[in-house]
Amino acid sequence: MFFKSLFSADEDLGGRYPKSRIEEAIERVVKGTDSRLRLLPGYRKRLLAPVVGALDHAVALVDDLPPPLTVSRESYLEERQLAALFASPETMLEDLGRDLTFRGFLAGHRFHVGELTALLRAEMSERQVLGRDIVDGQMRRDVPQTLVNFVGHRLSDLAAGEEETRCLLKQRTFDHLVTLALGRLASAETERADLTRQRDLLRRKLSALEHGDLSFDSPDAPPNREALSRDLDRITEQLHALGTDERVLEIHLEMVCEVLTDARRQLWSRDISLHLDAMNIERHPRDPSGRRIILRELNDAQGHRSILLLLRFDPVELPPPEDFLTAADRYFRATR
CATH class of the missing domain: 1.10.287 (Helix Hairpins)
Structure with a gap:
């Protein structure tokens, strides 16, 4: 794996990364943007500093992620982030158990796998609703409220330990910067x-x-x-x-260098603070019905936003996905 070997010490030349691995990273950028850049003399030298800067930024973003949360029925009651992202512990376990990446990971391992670490990504949205609330000491209907939803839950970068998951995430982060550079060329x-x-x-x-x-x-x-x-x-x-x-190739190389050099403004993360009650209704910080929740949000220059959460879980605790025939049979039995 590229990033796993990137941080090995066997070729340490006194820099942050082995020289051969930096060359691999440069070629990864060229292949991911415009392979014709190889026709330009000195393209490796011109990409060297931007690529190293992008690698540094990818490492910093991933290293700054909080430690993984343990997924279980018990932890759902203790971890506010899990309670905010999932409606119930049953929903949490079922959603993770149905995840296609997780099912594919299990299918690729013939033997029992132990505890896994993975990244959970989800999209956060806010919707204005009308609900019941206490206003001036009286219960009132049709009170404007802000409901916070989390959708599109998906797992990625599953591995047998946190270190390997973070390694995979660093590669994903670097590749995302390359994708942003490609988007600049396409535009x-x-x-x-x-x-x-x-x-x-x-x-x-x-x-x-x-x-x-x-x-x-x-x-x-x-x-x-x-x-x-x-x-x-x-x-x-x-x-x-x-x-x-x-x-055109000269301009393309300049654009790629600009995006990678500007990595901090191309891809960044921040902590967002929410005060949510048990129904994910946003509350005033002084409202006792709300709890303060800190979530890590990833943003990119194209306007994409995702909530990031590292998870640790045992696959045996996740229910297997129900097959279509079983679900259909239960439905028809219930409607007779």
Whole structure:
């Protein structure tokens, strides 16, 4: 595994990472963004500092995650994060037991596996609802409230221990930064294609205007030659900034370096503080019915947000997923 070997000491050259592993990381970036970057002379040297900075950031993000929470019926009553993310201990165990990544992990291990560590990701949303509440000492209906929901629970990076899970997470974090760099290139290419179409259209309009070839379907007020020329100059300048056909690889390399160098603003985490009651209704910090809950949220430059929670659990405590035929049979029996 790439990141597992990345931190081995057998090739330590006095730096933070072995030289051969940094070269692997550089190639991972090139392969994950634009493999044609290999055609540029000196691309490894130019990517060296950005890649090392991105590695440092990936390590720091994962090392900063709190220790894993133990998953069990008993811990559900003690751990506020678990109580916030799942409606009940039964729901928690059933959801984790149905997780496709978890089921796939078990299928890949022929023998009994012991305690596992994994990352739980979920999306948090807030919804305005009307409910009952005590206002000025009286119970009232239709009181505006904020309900906090957690959906899309999914496990990733399952392993036999916390150290290996964190190692997998560091690789995932680094790869996410590479994906963000790829997104930057894709956005630039989309913009380039759109600007190219606009440029070609303006050129045709200017040519038609100069040769008097505007059709009878042209607008009452024909295009202004000077305005068309200004628009054409502006679009040509924008295209030049994105790189001419001869410089497109050079621009792509610059973009990749910028994203990796700017890793802290591309991908970051923060603690969010909530005061929730037993129904996940947001309460005032001084309201005794609410409990303060601290959750770690991961954000990226594309606007994606996820709640992160490291978990530790024994697979034998998770109920196996119910197959479709059994569920259908129970349903038909209940409706007879």
